Amino acid sequence: MAGFLGMIGTLPFVCSHEKVMTFSNLQTEQGVRYATHEVIGKKPVLEFIGESLSRVSFQIRFDSTLGFPPNIGLLALRTMMRDGTAKRLLIGPEYMGKYVIESISEERKFHTGAGVCSVAVATISLTECDQ
Numbered sequence: 001m002a003g004f005l006g007m008i009g010t011l012p013f014v015c016s017h018e019k020v021m022t023f024s025n026l027q028t029e030q031g032v033r034y035a036t037h038e039v040i041g042k043k044p045v046l047e048f049i050g051e052s053l054s055r056v057s058f059q060i061r062f063d064s065t066l067g068f069p070p071n072i073g074l075l076a077l078r079t080m081m082r083d084g085t086a087k088r089l090l091i092g093p094e095y096m097g098k099y100v101i102e103s104i105s106e107e108r109k110f111h112t113g114a115g116v117c118s119v120a121v122a123t124i125s126l127t128e129c130d131q
Helices: 070-083
Strands: 003-008 011-015 023-029 032-037 045-051 055-063 087-091 094-111 117-128
Touching: 011 070, 055 070, 070 094, 070 117
Parallel strands: none
Antiparallel strands: 003 011, 003 087, 023 055, 032 045, 055 117, 087 094, 094 117
16 A cells, blocks of 8 residues: 655655655745835834745655666656746645745765666755745
8 A cells, every 4th residue: 555645746755565755854944024124313124025935845765676766756856847837745635835946956875886876865945936
């Protein structure tokens, strides 16, 4: 029985006896924006403008021995990033919203005797896209 843990775009996070492709170190950041108005002879005055775009980051481990080769997973992430469109982010039952992938950092940990990457960890940075 497969466990569906969420997804980014069309890339699912799953855990089963055949495939494991999950996320870790999920971090979210929310904030608000203020405008600063200068006042002669006094301290500046802040004006609340509204919410900032949310940011999310997490890591995905691609491991050939767990049924998900790094070359396939990394290519899928790069393709999603380069197309520049917002992707739905679902973590467990929670719909987080639509996000664009702003950056991907790859750490290729292990390689086969032929030089093929067998284990890689990707750190993905996302920014909310209110479209």
